[in-house]
Amino acid sequence: AQSVTQLDSHVSVSEGTPVLLRCNYSSSYSPSLFWYVQHPNKGLQLLLKYTSAATLVKGINGFEAEFKKSETSFHLTKPSAHMSDAAEYFCVVSEGTYKYIFGTGTRLKVLA
Amino acid sequence: GAGVSQSPSNKVTEKGKDVELRCDPISGHTALYWYRQSLGQGLEFLIYFQGNSAPDKSGLPSDRFSAERTGGSVSTLTIQRTQQEDSAVYLCASSFPRSGQLFSGANVLTFGAGSRLTVL
Numbered sequence: 001a002q003s004v005t006q007l008d009s010h011v012s013v014s015e016g017t018p019v020l021l022r023c024n025y026s027s028s029y030s031p032s033l034f035w036y037v038q039h040p041n042k043g044l045q046l047l048l049k050y051t052s053a054a055t056l057v058k059g060i061n062g063f064e065a066e067f068k069k070s071e072t073s074f075h076l077t078k079p080s081a082h083m084s085d086a087a088e089y090f091c092v093v094s095e096g097t098y099k100y101i102f103g104t105g106t107r108l109k110v111l112a
Numbered sequence: 113g114a115g116v117s118q119s120p121s122n123k124v125t126e127k128g129k130d131v132e133l134r135c136d137p138i139s140g141h142t143a144l145y146w147y148r149q150s151l152g153q154g155l156e157f158l159i160y161f162q163g164n165s166a167p168d169k170s171g172l173p174s175d176r177f178s179a180e181r182t183g184g185s186v187s188t189l190t191i192q193r194t195q196q197e198d199s200a201v202y203l204c205a206s207s208f209p210r211s212g213q214l215f216s217g218a219n220v221l222t223f224g225a226g227s228r229l230t231v232l
Contacts, residue, residue, distance in 0.1 A: 034220070046221075
């Protein structure tokens with residue numbers, strides 16, 4: 001069975017410092033992995049997607065994530081946080097069927 | 113349309129009333145999903161449509177919840193005799209499945225902005 005764990009419910013960083021949002025997954029097959037971002041009162045927006053091509057995936061707004069099979073991780077990073085990055089981030093796993101398993105989310109706070 | 117549209121964006125209702133939430137997916141997207149997002153929680157799967165059929169409605173919390181999709185497009189989620197625990201944001205998403213069954217990666221879900229339901 002597939003599952004996903006976001007290791008931090010809240011992360012605070014100062015503007016201009018690196019961002020690391022951690023995600024571990026469990027899957028019996030080669031999974032697809034996604035990161036979505038949700039700004040207040042908005043729907044979820046796709047940041048990036050991994051589907052067994054390059055293990056380092058680049059997304060929008062300077063975010064990237066690295067798929068590490070040995071660690072079953074798919075952590076999201078950004079070299080320099082911006083105030084507009086403050087939002088909730090969801091890690092999602094899918095085994096290619098219609099089922100998508102969402103993590104419980106990490107709320108990112110960016111301090112001026 | 114250009115994106116997934118949901119209406120109403122906000123709904124306040126009294127306990128015991130029925131509500132209908134509407135989702136208009138991206139044109140041509142055959143797959144449609146309903147999720148529920150409660151405060152501080154992740155997304156809870158409710159139901160999945162492929163065309164007008166619902167192969168998986170296992171996430172519907174009770175028989176007070178129902179959903180339909182017509183013309184392979186618009187979907188309506190109906191909650192009868194609302195309860196306070198139904199208060200949540202209801203999110204709709206759609207996707208366009210690729211042809212062929214060889215795994216080429218799961219499809220990207222495109223979400224609407226959600227319908228926030230408050231039951232007093």
